Amino acid sequence: MISHNPSVSTQTIPQQNQHTKSKKNFNNCNIHKLLSKIHTHDFFPNIKITPVPHIFSSLGLITNFSPQYTMEIDDILQDFEQQARAPPIKRDADLNQQLVAAMLNERMAPELLPYKTELMDRVLTEIQQQQQLLLDSYEYGDSNAEAGVISSDFKLQLMIIETDIERIAYLLRLYIRTRLAKIDSFTIYYINESAGEGSSGGIALLSPAERLYMHKHFKILTQLYNTSFLGKLPSFLQLLDDTTGGETMIATPNLDQPVFIRVVCDEPIVLTMDGDDELTLTKNGIYVVRYRLIKLYVQIGDIVLI
Numbered sequence: 001m002i003s004h005n006p007s008v009s010t011q012t013i014p015q016q017n018q019h020t021k022s023k024k025n026f027n028n029c030n031i032h033k034l035l036s037k038i039h040t041h042d043f044f045p046n047i048k049i050t051p052v053p054h055i056f057s058s059l060g061l062i063t064n065f066s067p068q069y070t071m072e073i074d075d076i077l078q079d080f081e082q083q084a085r086a087p088p089i090k091r092d093a094d095l096n097q098q099l100v101a102a103m104l105n106e107r108m109a110p111e112l113l114p115y116k117t118e119l120m121d122r123v124l125t126e127i128q129q130q131q132q133l134l135l136d137s138y139e140y141g142d143s144n145a146e147a148g149v150i151s152s153d154f155k156l157q158l159m160i161i162e163t164d165i166e167r168i169a170y171l172l173r174l175y176i177r178t179r180l181a182k183i184d185s186f187t188i189y190y191i192n193e194s195a196g197e198g199s200s201g202g203i204a205l206l207s208p209a210e211r212l213y214m215h216k217h218f219k220i221l222t223q224l225y226n227t228s229f230l231g232k233l234p235s236f237l238q239l240l241d242d243t244t245g246g247e248t249m250i251a252t253p254n255l256d257q258p259v260f261i262r263v264v265c266d267e268p269i270v271l272t273m274d275g276d277d278e279l280t281l282t283k284n285g286i287y288v289v290r291y292r293l294i295k296l297y298v299q300i301g302d303i304v305l306i
Contacts, residue, residue: 099123099168101304103175108260108305109298110291111253112182112190114203115210123172130165134158179210187218188241188250255292262286265302269294 102116137158141150183190183206191214194205206214222240230238242249262284263269269281271293281287286306297303 095119095122095126096168099171099175103171103178105298105305106175106178110255110257110259111295112179112186112205114205114299115179115207117204117207120172120207123168127165127168130161134162134165180213182253183210183214184217186251186253187214187221189252190214191218192241192250255295256290258288259291259294260286260288260306261294261298261303262306263303265297269297269302 098119102119106113141154141158144150190206194211194214197204197206197211225240226238240249261281263281264283266283268283271279271281271289273279273293279287279289281303294303298305
């Protein structure tokens with residue numbers, strides 16, 4: 001390492017110039033690579049990485065840089081500060097709350113709710129960006145561990161970010177598995193409900209992957225039933241969607257199931273009960289009602305299930 005004593009002239013150590021230049025370019029390259037990724041960290045507000053000139057010192061990344069190339073690092077950080085002063089990209093601060101609310105609504109509702117296409121795309125994009133940040137950070141840490149520029153807390157901070165990513169991924173898996181369980185229980189019903197969705201242009205009940213899963217599941221189920229017992233019955237008894245005789249063989253969700261709800265809209269909601277009775281729902285109030293009565297309010301976001 002180059003001496004910090006200003007009385008030592010650089011001309012007295014010409015043999016170290018090439019080594020110092022190489023080390024300088026190597027560290028600057030890694031720092032520039034990490035700076036290009038650090039802005040994605042705002043998805044996890046609990047893990048604070050502050051974009052200020054001493055950002056890498058706070059992370060423990062720079063501990064023993066010599067004065068001869070500190071100016072180069074300051075130039076990089078100054079450029080980063082100038083870019084940070086530009087208008088930031090607008091992101092919803094409650095992205096995590098939206099995901100939790102969507103998961104709870106799906107789990108508590110007796111029927112399949114419309115697929116949250118925009119929310120799922122945004123969450124998946126943020127997770128991919130954070131995973132790329134972790135990959136680059138781990139590569140930087142492994143390549144510079146022996147150089148003494150990585151603090152003992154560096155990997156701990158990355159582990160905390162990784163844990164937060166796993167938490168978000170768990171919520172996503174729970175949301176998808178809940179929807180698949182409902183598709184398995186009411187396959188024929190949702191095949192009929194989703195018919196013509198692609199041409200209607202409205203809010204999609206199923207994602208393209210869910211629709212593909214549903215039709216493949218129904219095909220496998222039909223083949224199993226025909227091989228096991230339906231093939232041995234008369235043809236008029238082999239229909240899985242028979243509705244003759246006033247009875248239907250299609251299993252449907254129970255929309256009269258009671259659910260716990262919380263009102264989140266400012267305006268009161270008046271529900272018409274059996275007969276002439278009315279129930280007024282106020283903001284932040286918690287109630288138990290039949291799902292059929294508040295179905296539309298759940299879909300527009302005025303009521304959340306708990």
